[in-house]
Amino acid sequence: MKGGDKMTTKHLTDPVTVLAGVGPKKEQALKELKIVTIDDLLHYFPFRYEDLKVKALNEINDQEKVTLKGVVIAPPIVSRFGRGRNRLNVRLLIDHAAIIVTFFNQPWLKDKFETGTEVAIYGKWDAKRKSLTGMKVLAVKNEASPQFASIYSASKRIRQTTLVKLIRAAYQAYATQITDVLPATLQQKYRLMSERAMIHGMHFPKTQTEAKAARRTAIFEEFFLFQMALQLLKKREQAPEQGVKVHYDNQQLRQFIQTLPFELTHAQKRVVNEICRDLKSPYHMNRLLQGDVGSGKTIVAAIVMYAAITAGYQVALMAPTEILAQQHYKNLQRVFADFDVKIGLLTGAVKGKTRKQLLADLAAGQIDMLIGTHALIQTGVDFANLGLAITDEQHRFGVNQRRILREKGYQPDILAMTATPIPRTLAITAFGEMDVSTIDELPAGRIPIKTSWIRSNQVPNALAFIQKELAQGRQAYIVTPLIEESESMDLKNAQAIFEKMQAAFTPTYQVGLLHGQMKNEEKEQTMQDFKANQFQVLVTTTVIEVGVDVPNAAAMLIFDADRFGLSQLHQLRGRIGRGHAASFCILVADPKNQNGIERMKTMVATTDGFQVAQKDLELRGPGDVLGEKQSGMPEFKVADPVADYRALEVAQIEAQQLVVSGAWQRPENHGLAVYLKQHAQNYQNLD
Ligand code: ADP
Numbered sequence: 001m002k003g004g005d006k007m008t009t010k011h012l013t014d015p016v017t018v019l020a021g022v023g024p025k026k027e028q029a030l031k032e033l034k035i036v037t038i039d040d041l042l043h044y045f046p047f048r049y050e051d052l053k054v055k056a057l058n059e060i061n062d063q064e065k066v067t068l069k070g071v072v073i074a075p076p077i078v079s080r081f082g083r084g085r086n087r088l089n090v091r092l093l094i095d096h097a098a099i100i101v102t103f104f105n106q107p108w109l110k111d112k113f114e115t116g117t118e119v120a121i122y123g124k125w126d127a128k129r130k131s132l133t134g135m136k137v138l139a140v141k142n143e144a145s146p147q148f149a150s151i152y153s154a155s156k157r158i159r160q161t162t163l164v165k166l167i168r169a170a171y172q173a174y175a176t177q178i179t180d181v182l183p184a185t186l187q188q189k190y191r192l193m194s195e196r197a198m199i200h201g202m203h204f205p206k207t208q209t210e211a212k213a214a215r216r217t218a219i220f221e222e223f224f225l226f227q228m229a230l231q232l233l234k235k236r237e238q239a240p241e242q243g244v245k246v247h248y249d250n251q252q253l254r255q256f257i258q259t260l261p262f263e264l265t266h267a268q269k270r271v272v273n274e275i276c277r278d279l280k281s282p283y284h285m286n287r288l289l290q291g292d293v294g295s296g297k298t299i300v301a302a303i304v305m306y307a308a309i310t311a312g313y314q315v316a317l318m319a320p321t322e323i324l325a326q327q328h329y330k331n332l333q334r335v336f337a338d339f340d341v342k343i344g345l346l347t348g349a350v351k352g353k354t355r356k357q358l359l360a361d362l363a364a365g366q367i368d369m370l371i372g373t374h375a376l377i378q379t380g381v382d383f384a385n386l387g388l389a390i391t392d393e394q395h396r397f398g399v400n401q402r403r404i405l406r407e408k409g410y411q412p413d414i415l416a417m418t419a420t421p422i423p424r425t426l427a428i429t430a431f432g433e434m435d436v437s438t439i440d441e442l443p444a445g446r447i448p449i450k451t452s453w454i455r456s457n458q459v460p461n462a463l464a465f466i467q468k469e470l471a472q473g474r475q476a477y478i479v480t481p482l483i484e485e486s487e488s489m490d491l492k493n494a495q496a497i498f499e500k501m502q503a504a505f506t507p508t509y510q511v512g513l514l515h516g517q518m519k520n521e522e523k524e525q526t527m528q529d530f531k532a533n534q535f536q537v538l539v540t541t542t543v544i545e546v547g548v549d550v551p552n553a554a555a556m557l558i559f560d561a562d563r564f565g566l567s568q569l570h571q572l573r574g575r576i577g578r579g580h581a582a583s584f585c586i587l588v589a590d591p592k593n594q595n596g597i598e599r600m601k602t603m604v605a606t607t608d609g610f611q612v613a614q615k616d617l618e619l620r621g622p623g624d625v626l627g628e629k630q631s632g633m634p635e636f637k638v639a640d641p642v643a644d645y646r647a648l649e650v651a652q653i654e655a656q657q658l659v660v661s662g663a664w665q666r667p668e669n670h671g672l673a674v675y676l677k678q679h680a681q682n683y684q685n686l687d
Pocket residue numbers: 262263264265268291292293294295296297298299419443444547549578
């Protein structure tokens with residue numbers, strides 16, 4: 001009886017092949033839907049429900065999909081037409097009206113319709129012909145007809161009906177094996193269903209209410225488990241033995257801050273303190289520094305880098321583009337001119353002997369601060385003693401990049417800076433394992449940028465306006481449309497606009513051109529020349545987007561502004577308003593739809609990056625806002641981080657408490673611990 005014993009120990013981790021009818025082919029088809037085990041199958045939830053409630057003839061519209069119930073008047077008739085095609089007609093009596101139901105190519109249904117019995121049929125109503133094209137027989141011979149049908153995303157290789165059958169079979173055989181994952185305390189506190197009731201309610205709801213309650217539980221559970229994984233990751237990375245303790249020299253740091261040509265804003269002081277506290281602690285810092293464009297993140301970076309250097313560590317600053325890396329390099333060289341800090345620049349453009357020497361110096365600990373692009377974390381770049389790594393704009397060290405650093409033998413503190421403010425809900429999902437510092441204040445004396453939106457036929461007026469600005473000694477950016485399809489189109493466009501601008505402004509003013517296909521040296525030279533006011537108008541593609549600083553540029557005109565994401569427009573706009581003059585941003589757009597109109601209005605209405613980001617999130621969704629690759633946004637199956645953000649916030653708080661207190665490991669939460677262990681691999685690639 002050994003074999004028999006084995007058969008009776010069912011477990012949710014059993015492969016789907018234990019179900020009748022699942023051979024190698026179906027197994028493969030299911031695998032493509034990421035369904036391998038019974039548990040996967042039970043958690044393969046419908047994405048919507050079809051309302052199967054029976055309707056009366058007078059409440060349905062033409063072509064509507066409905067369920068009708070009636071009595072079979074006469075035996076069905078099957079007739080053939082065309083080659084191998086047939087149709088089955090059956091007459092039903094509904095409220096004294098006789099209607100015809102037609103099924104195509106399902107002659108075997110004939111046996112279901114017994115004269116004089118009641119049947120329920122789902123199909124598409126044709127009002128003119130008073131007939132129903134039958135799609136599904138829901139109930140025969142006076143059976144109770146279901147109120148809902150669960151609709152799953154199926155594939156070519158596995159059909160809806162097969163999925164339904166398998167899920168039903170799995171539930172019948174394994175329902176008793178389903179145990180709770182959510183701690184009982186949370187179930188009670190938030191009136192959530194047990195795991196089994198939730199799975200039942202998701203797949204086979206009897207009422208709309210049951211379906212809703214099940215979904216509510218499923219959403220919470222999905223967020224909660226994700227947050228548990230993040231919080232555990234965070235805790236692991238903060239383990240005391242892992243981090244470096246940076247004993248910086250407070251005295252030196254103060255002296256340095258005093259040399260700055262301005263007083264730090266309150267917000268800058270606060271975040272410097274937050275970061276320095278992390279540096280001093282034995283914990284591993286993993287912090288996100290967010291602040292609107294122009295809020296002064298660079299100087300914060302400089303201060304904390306200097307702190308680490310006074311403690312004897314090397315630091316790295318990684319920027320997303322060559323231009324930005326060079327700008328930081330020059331800027332920091334100036335900031336540290338009177339201090340004993342050796343700064344190096346490493347980008348793709350640094351080659352040959354220079355590069356070799358630089359890498360040798362770095363490995364020997366003779367470079368204190370290395371600034372560069374992604375080249376920084378490539379193989380062959382070896383630090384002697386890296387204590388702090390900072391990324392500027394957009395880039396952040398993901399789990400994988402941190403792993404690269406770790407494999408190089410470091411465990412540096414990490415600070416990611418971003419000027420794309422992240423709405424709270426996204427910060428929780430995408431950066432849940434990080435601590436967040438926010439600079440929510442601009443340096444004093446900034447005059448808010450005035451933004452206006454015009455139609456393309458008003459461009460001549462706008463150019464006249466810009467001309468006036470130029471006459472006052474200011475400079476202007478002209479941003480060319482974003483053409484995603486091809487870079488060469490981009491260039492052509494930029495060149496056409498460049499010529500137009502030359503026609504408009506020369507010879508009184510000079511016009512320059514900057515685009516993505518220029519060599520780095522050319523780009524750099526162009527930026528230098530613009531900064532030196534050798535030309536007054538810069539026609540540019542979006543290469544200009546990040547971080548570039550020319551305080552005298554006070555006007556910007558953006559063509560086809562509705563093609564850009566709001567956060568991107570905000571970034572672009574942040575290139576002006578950096579000096580003491582009032583600045584003007586003119587958006588040129590002829591939006592074709594309401595969404596476009598609303599986006600332009602948002603830009604005009606606010607200069608607050610957080611509000612822009614929130615609106616962007618609402619209008620475009622999280623993937624687009626963060627950018628697919630760098631988002632680290634997990635795919636949620638039922639939950640939606642935007643629509644369900646309250647659940648997300650609660651889930652984060654609860655997960656954090658359970659992890660910090662260690663309560664998740666208590667016996668009463670056994671189910672949770674087991675689940676997390678079993679699914680650990682799902683959470684390894686959070687980035
Ligand atoms: P971002 O946060 O966009 O990177 P930056 O660091 O480039 O902003 O700072 C924008 C400008 O503001 C720079 O010219 C910088 O020198 C200046 N700045 C930074 N902090 C202050 C401050 N507290 N007071 C006045 N100017 C400041």
